[in-house]
Amino acid sequence: MFLVTGATGNVGRPLVAELAAAGAKVRALTRDPAAARFPEGVEGARTGDPAATDGVEALFLNAAVVWDGGAGPLLRQARESGVRRVVALSSSSVTGTLDLPADNPISRHHHELEAEVEASGMEWTHLRADAFAVNTRGWAPQIREDGVVRDAYGWSRSVPVHEDDVAAVAARALLTGGLAGQAPVLTGPEALTKAEQVRLIGEALGRPVRFVEIPAAEARAGMTSGGVPGEVADTLLALAARCVDHAPEVSPDIERITGRPARTYARWARDHAADFR
Numbered sequence: 001m002f003l004v005t006g007a008t009g010n011v012g013r014p015l016v017a018e019l020a021a022a023g024a025k026v027r028a029l030t031r032d033p034a035a036a037r038f039p040e041g042v043e044g045a046r047t048g049d050p051a052a053t054d055g056v057e058a059l060f061l062n063a064a065v066v067w068d069g070g071a072g073p074l075l076r077q078a079r080e081s082g083v084r085r086v087v088a089l090s091s092s093s094v095t096g097t098l099d100l101p102a103d104n105p106i107s108r109h110h111h112e113l114e115a116e117v118e119a120s121g122m123e124w125t126h127l128r129a130d131a132f133a134v135n136t137r138g139w140a141p142q143i144r145e146d147g148v149v150r151d152a153y154g155w156s157r158s159v160p161v162h163e164d165d166v167a168a169v170a171a172r173a174l175l176t177g178g179l180a181g182q183a184p185v186l187t188g189p190e191a192l193t194k195a196e197q198v199r200l201i202g203e204a205l206g207r208p209v210r211f212v213e214i215p216a217a218e219a220r221a222g223m224t225s226g227g228v229p230g231e232v233a234d235t236l237l238a239l240a241a242r243c244v245d246h247a248p249e250v251s252p253d254i255e256r257i258t259g260r261p262a263r264t265y266a267r268w269a270r271d272h273a274a275d276f277r
């Protein structure tokens, strides 16, 4: 049995589907199992259920689910139930290569997560994902409204990773255990500016979508009014500013682990075109 936390999320849903398609038994955690609509044969369970780890061989840990309380209680429960392996959704922000501001909340959170996972005594794999392509779904309201994306640092480059690729690596790590003690860095196959990503969304939609640069302070106000904590918004904007001149590196790890190239952003935009219509 494999336990997937955050099972309705960006990575959790394709992971549940991939494990189920491989014939594995899956227990999928959500705050609302009745509304979750998991594939047939997948067992839904409620987040916080003290029996959720019973009979589980390996756990997928999404920190979105444990952001406030830390991962400790769930990891202890897993260890006591005899779970052997934990695959944690971490972040490339821990690698230090992004030159983020010192002690920023994104790196700090994922450092703490990795430390808790390693201290749990179970076999571990950290999936150090770079920026999710799905983050750009945040542009959808603007694109639907007038086909113009207004954002800061349009010439900032990122290496957006398709959530299905993160899920594919997670499935390998859970099913085989062959990635125990490893921390693969998961990126898309190319560095693209925000303006290029916007153009590719337009291509997927079959109509032009334009990028218009706005000041960082205006972008920050939009982020914080949408619920992003100020310290996180500052970190993301500092990263975007740096990546105007320094493209983050493309990692070979998705192809190394799955045996096929990482999905492109153009592919992601086609897969999600309906979100922008």
Ligand SMILES: NC(=O)c1ccc[n+]([C@@H]2O[C@H](COP(=O)([O-])OP(=O)(O)OC[C@H]3O[C@@H](n4cnc5c(N)ncnc54)[C@H](OP(=O)(O)O)[C@@H]3O)[C@@H](O)[C@H]2O)c1
Binding pocket: 005, 006, 007, 008, 009, 010, 011, 012, 029, 030, 031, 032, 047, 062, 063, 064, 065, 066, 089, 090, 091, 092, 128, 129, 130, 131, 132, 135
């Ligand atoms: N976004 C990025 O660029 C990026 C990059 C690297 C790493 N990451 C990591 O990936 C995580 C997000 O992964 P994701 O996009 O797959 O997750 P997600 O879709 O944001 O959330 C996963 C699921 O967690 C549940 N959830 C959300 N908030 C919760 C809360 N406060 N308490 C309990 N359950 C909660 C929700 O499920 P229910 O409503 O069904 O309970 C949600 O569907 C981040 O926290 C970060 O650690 C993100």
